[in-house]
Amino acid sequence: MSETAAATDGAHGLETRGIEQVPDHERTARVRGLFPTWVGANISVLLLTMGASLVVAYRLGFWQAVVVAVCAPVVSYGLVGLIGIAGKRGGAPGMALSRAVFGQRGNLLPGSLIWVARWGWETINAVTGAYALLTVLDILFGVRANALLDMVTLLAFVIATFAISGLGINAVQKCNKYAAYLFGAFSVLVLGYLVAETDWSAVFGRPAGSVAAMITGIGLIAAGGVSWIPSAPDFTRYLPRTASAKGIVGVTVGGAGIVVLPMVLMGAVMAVSTPDLASTADPVSFLGEILPTWIAVPYLLIALIGMLLINAMSMYSAGFTAQTLGFKVPRHWAVSVNAVISLVFGSVLMLAATSFLGSFTAFLSLLAVAFSAWVGVFGADMLRRREYDGAALSDTGRTSAYWYRGGFSPAAVTAWALGLATGLMFTTSDWFTGPLAGNNVIGEYGLGWVATIVVSGLLYVVLPKPAVTVPAERGGEPQPLSY
Numbered sequence: 325m326s327e328t329a330a331a332t333d334g335a336h337g338l339e340t341r342g343i344e345q346v347p348d349h350e351r352t353a354r355v356r357g358l359f360p361t362w363v364g365a366n367i368s369v370l371l372l373t374m375g376a377s378l379v380v381a382y383r384l385g386f387w388q389a390v391v392v393a394v395c396a397p398v399v400s401y402g403l404v405g406l407i408g409i410a411g412k413r414g415g416a417p418g419m420a421l422s423r424a425v426f427g428q429r430g431n432l433l434p435g436s437l438i439w440v441a442r443w444g445w446e447t448i449n450a451v452t453g454a455y456a457l458l459t460v461l462d463i464l465f466g467v468r469a470n471a472l473l474d475m476v477t478l479l480a481f482v483i484a485t486f487a488i489s490g491l492g493i494n495a496v497q498k499c500n501k502y503a504a505y506l507f508g509a510f511s512v513l514v515l516g517y518l519v520a521e522t523d524w525s526a527v528f529g530r531p532a533g534s535v536a537a538m539i540t541g542i543g544l545i546a547a548g549g550v551s552w553i554p555s556a557p558d559f560t561r562y563l564p565r566t567a568s569a570k571g572i573v574g575v576t577v578g579g580a581g582i583v584v585l586p587m588v589l590m591g592a593v594m595a596v597s598t599p600d601l602a603s604t605a606d607p608v609s610f611l612g613e614i615l616p617t618w619i620a621v622p623y624l625l626i627a628l629i630g631m632l633l634i635n636a637m638s639m640y641s642a643g644f645t646a647q648t649l650g651f652k653v654p655r656h657w658a659v660s661v662n663a664v665i666s667l668v669f670g671s672v673l674m675l676a677a678t679s680f681l682g683s684f685t686a687f688l689s690l691l692a693v694a695f696s697a698w699v700g701v702f703g704a705d706m707l708r709r710r711e712y713d714g715a716a717l718s719d720t721g722r723t724s725a726y727w728y729r730g731g732f733s734p735a736a737v738t739a740w741a742l743g744l745a746t747g748l749m750f751t752t753s754d755w756f757t758g759p760l761a762g763n764n765v766i767g768e769y770g771l772g773w774v775a776t777i778v779v780s781g782l783l784y785v786v787l788p789k790p791a792v793t794v795p796a797e798r799g800g801e802p803q804p805l806s807y
Contacts, residue, residue, distance in 0.1 A: 342644070342647055343416060343417050343419075343420040343644050343647045343648055343717075343718075344416070344420075344714070344717075344718055345414065345415045345416045345712070345714030345717060345718070346415040346416070346561050346562055347415075348415075348564070348565070350562070351412075351415060351561075351562050351563060351564045351565070352562070352564070353560075353562035353563050353564075354563075354567075355563065355567050355568055355571040355572055355575055356571075356575060357497065358408075358559060358560070358572065358575045358576055358579065359575050359578065359579040360497065360500045360501040360504045360579065361496075361497055361500055361559050361579065361637075362401065362404075362575070362576050362578075362579030362580045363500065363504040363507075363508075363579045363580070363582065363583055364496075364499070364500030364501075364503055364504055364630065364633045364634070364637070365500075365552060365579075365580065365633075365634055365637055366548075366579075366580050366583040366584055366587070366634075367503055367504070367507045367583065367626075367627060367629075367630025367631070367633065367634065368449065368452065368587075368627065368630055368631050368634055369452060369456060369608055369611065369624070369627045369631070370448070370449070370452055370548070370631075370684070371545075371548075371583070371584060371587035371588055371591060372587055372588075372590060372591035372594065372611070373591060373608075373684070374544060374545055374548075374588060374591060375389065375393070375545075375587060375588035375589060375590060375591020375592040375594075375595070376591040376592060376594055376595035376598065376610075377541075377544065377591075377595075377685065378392060378541045378544075378588070378591075378592050378595075379530070379592050379595040379596065380595050381685065382533055382537040382538070382540065382541050382544075383531075383533040383537065384530075384532070384533040384537060384538055384541060384592075385530045385531060385532040385533060386527050386528055386530060386592065386593075387532075388532055388533060388538045388541075389541075389588065389589060389592040390589065391538065391542075392538060392541040392542050392545055392588065393545070393584060393585045393588035393589050393592075394581075394585060395542050395546075396541075396542050396544075396545035396546040396549070396584065396588070397545075397546075397549060397577060397580045397581040397584040397585065398577055398581065399542065399546050399549075400545075400546035400547075400548070400549025400550050400552075400553075400580075401549045401552075401576050401577045401579075401580040401581065402573060402576075402577055403549070403550065403553050403699060403703075404549055404552050404553050404556045404576050404580075405556070405572050405573030405574070405575075405576035405577055406573055406703065406706075407553050407554070407556040407557065407699065407702065407703060407706070408556035408557060408559065408560040408572050408573075408576060409560070409569045409572055409573075409706070410556075410557045410560075410702070410706055410712075411556065411557030411558065411559070411560030411561040411563065412560050412561070412563040412564065412565060412567045412569075412572065413565065413709075413710060413711060413712060414557065414561070414711070414712030414714075414717075415561045415562075415712075415714070416557065416561055416712065416714065416717055417555075417557055417558045417561065417641065417644035417645075417648075418554045418555055418556060418557040418558055418641070418644075418702075419431070419435050419438065419554060419641075419644055419645045419648045420644065420647075420648055420717055421557055421702075421712055421717070422434065422435065422554075422648070422698070422702060423648065423716075423717050423726050424705075424709070424712050424713070424716070424717060424726050425701060425702055425705045425709075425733065425736050426701070426732070426733050426736045426737060426740070427726055427727065427728040427729070427731050427732040427733040427736070427737070428719075428720045428721075428724055428726055428727055428731045429730065429731025429732055430728070430731060430732035430733050430736060430737045431648060432648075432649060432650075433737060433740065433741075434697065434698040434701075434740055435645055435648050435649050436649060437694050437697075437698075437744075438554050438645060438694065438695060438698060439642060439645045439646065439649060441551070441690075441691050441694040441695065442551075442638055442641070442642050442645070442662065443662065443665045443666065443669060444669070444687050444691060445551050445638055445691065446485075446635050446638050446639060446642070446662055446665075446666040447665075447666045447669040447670045447673060448673075448684060448687065449631050449634050449635045449638070450478060450481050450482055450485070450635060450666045450667070450670045451478065451670045451673050451674055452608060452631055453481040453628055453631040453632060453635070454474065454477040454478040454480075454481050454670070454674065455608040455609065455674075456608050456624045456625075456627055456628045456631065457477045457480070457481070457628055458473065458474070458477055458608075458609075459608050459609045459611065459612050459620075459624055460621055460624050460625060460628075461473075461477075462609070462612065463612045463617055463620060463621055464617075464621060471675060474671075474674045474675065475671060475674075478667065478670050478671060478674060479667065481628075481631075481632065481635075482663050482666055482667045482670070483663075484632050485632055485635040485636050485639060485663065485666075486639065486659060486660060486663040488632060488633065488636035489635070489636035489637070489638075489639035489640045489643070489659050495636075496633065496636050496637055496640055499629075499633050499636070500633055500637075503626065503629050503630055503633055506626045506629075507583075507626045507627065507629075507630055510619070510622055510623045510626055511583075511586060511587070511590075511623075513619055513623070514590060514615065514619055514623055515586060515590060517615065517616070517619055518590060518593055518594070522593055522596070522597075523596070523597075526596050527593055527596050530596070535769075536768050536769050536770075539769040539770065539771070540769060540770030543689075543692065543769075543770045543771065543773060543774075544685065544688055544689075544770070545584065545588060546692070547688040547689070547691055547692040547773070548688070549580060549584075550691070550692045550695050550696060550699070550773065551691055551692075551695055553695060553698075553699050554641075554645075554695060554698055554699070554702075555637070555638070555641035556576075558640065558641045558644060559637075560572060594610070594611075594614050597614060598610045598613070598614065608624070611623070611624060612624075635666070638662075639659045639662045639663060640659065642659065642661075642662040643659040643662070646659075646661055646662070685753070685754070686753035686754040686755045686756075687753075687755075689751055689752070689753035689770070689772070689773075690748075690751065690753060690755065690756065692772075692773035692776075693744065693747040693748055693751055693772055693773050693776050694744070695773075696743070696747060696773045696774075696776035696777045696780070697740050697741075697743045697744035697747065697776050697777075697780050698740065698780075699777055699780075700739070700740075700743050700776060700777040700778065700779065700780030700781035700782075700784065701736050701739050701740050701743070701780050701781065701784045703777070703781060704739075704780075704781040704782075704784045704785050705736070705784065707785075708792060709792050713725055713726070728790050733789070733790055734787070735783075735784055735787035735788060735789045735790075736784060736789075738783065738787060739779075739780045739781075739783035739784035739787060740780055742779060742780070742783055743776050743777070743779040743780025743781075743783065744776060744780070746775055746776060746779045746780075747772045747773060747775050747776030747779070748772070749761070749772075750764070750766045750767045750771070750772035750775050751767075751772035751773075752767060752770070752772075758772070
C-alpha cells in the first residue's frame with residue numbers, strides 16, 4: 325500500500341502505517357492534541373488503589389500524600405514529554421527510533437524486555453477492568469463473582485481493547501477525548517461527595533510517615549508514568565518537526581497531572597474508611613461500599629472505558645514493538661499477540677492472586693527498573709542526535725547506517741545492561757530483593773529505578789559511540805558529535 329493510501333485509511337478509521345517513518349507532508353498533528361491523550365492514559369481506578377496504598381501500606385499522612393501526588397506526575401510525565409520530543413524529530417515509534425541508538429540487532433535486547441514488561445501492565449489493567457464490570461453487576465443486579473463470570477468479563481474487556489487499539493491512533497485519540505470529559509465530570513461528583521461525607525478529623529489526624537516511605541510512594545505512583553516513556557514518540561510522530569518541544573513536555577505533564585493528583589488524593593481519603601484494602605484480591609469493589617449507587621455505577625462504567633483506552637494505547641505501542649522484534653505482520657495484527665497474552669495472564673491473576681495490591685506493588689517496582697534502563701540510554705543519546713535516518717531505521721540488514729558492529733552499538737548495549745543490573749541490585753519487592761537493597765539510601769528510599777536511569781545514562785555518555793548519521797536526503801554525511 326502506498327503512503328498516501330495508508331494515510332487516507334488512517335484518517336477514516338483503520339491506521340495501516342507501521343513502524344516506517346511518517347513523511348513530513350503527513351505530519352499535521354498539533355501539540356494540544358496530546359492533552360486528551362495523556363488524560364486518557366490515566367483514567368484508571370488503579371490510581372485510587374495506589375493512593376489508598378500510600379495510607380494503608382506506606383502509612384503516610386494526608387499532606388505527605390499531597391506531596392507525592394504532585395511530584396510523581398511531574399517526574400514521570402516530565403520524562404515522557406522529553407522522550408516524546410524524539411517522535412517529532414524522527415517521525416517514527418519509540419522502539420523503531422531506538423534502533424538508531426542500540427543498532428538493528430542490539431535493539432532486540434531492550435525491545436524484548438519492554439515488550440514482556442508491557443504484558444504485565446496490560447494484564448493488570450485488563451484484570452482491573454474486569455473487576456470494575458463485576459462490581460457494577462454486583463451493585464445493580466446482585467450477581468456475585470465466580471470463576472466463570474471472571475473469565476467472561478475478562479474476555480469481553482480484552483476483545484474490546486483489541487478492537488480499539490487495532491483501529492489505530494485516530495480511534496484511540498477520539499475515544500480519549502470524550503472519555504476525558506465524562507470522567508472529569510464524574511470525578512468532580514465523587515470529589516464533592518467525599519468532601520461532604522468524609523470524616524476529615526480522621527484524615528488530618530493520621531500521623532506522618534517517614535521521609536523514606538514518602539519518597540518510595542513517589543516512585544510507586546511515578547512507575548505508571550515511567551511505563552509510558554518508550555511509547556511517547558508513538559503519539560508525537562505525527563507532529564511537524566517545528567512543533568514546540570516545551571509545549572510537548574508541558575501538555576504531557578498537564579494532561580497526566582490533572583488526573584493523577586485528584587485521583588491519588590481521593591484514594592488516600594477513601595483508604596481511611598477502608599483499612600483492609602491492602603489484603604483484598606479485588607482492587608475495585610471497595611468503591612461500591614464507599615460511594616452511593618448513583619455515583620458508583622456511572623463512575624465505574626466510565627472508569628471501565630478509561631481502562632479500555634489505557635490498554636488500547638499500550639497495545640497500540642506494543643504492536644510497534646512486536647514489529648521491531650521481527651514479527652512480519654501488520655501492526656493491527658501484531659496487537660493480537662498482546663491481547664492473547666493479557667487474557668492468559670489475567671486469568672491466572674484473577675483465579676490465583678490473594679492480594680492484588682501486593683502483586684501490583686511488586687510488579688510496579690520491577691516495571692520501573694525494566695523501562696528505566698532504556699530511558700537512560702535513549703535519553704542521553706537525544707542530547708547529541710537531532711534527526712533520525714528513516715531509510716536506515718527500516719533497513720535491518722548490514723547495509724543499514726545503524727548496523728554498527730555486527731548489528732550492535734557496544735556503548736548503548738553495555739550501558740543498558742549495566743544500568744539494568746545496577747537498578748535490580750538496589751530494588752526491593754515481594755517477588756525479588758537485590759543484594760544491595762538494604763542499608764543504603766538508594767534501597768531504603770526505593771530509588772532503584774532512578775539509579776538505573778543515572779547509571780545507564782552516564783555510562784552511555786562516557787563510552788565511545790558510533791558517528792551520528794544525518795539522513796542522506798538532507799545532504800549530510802555521518803558526523804561524530806560530542807556532548
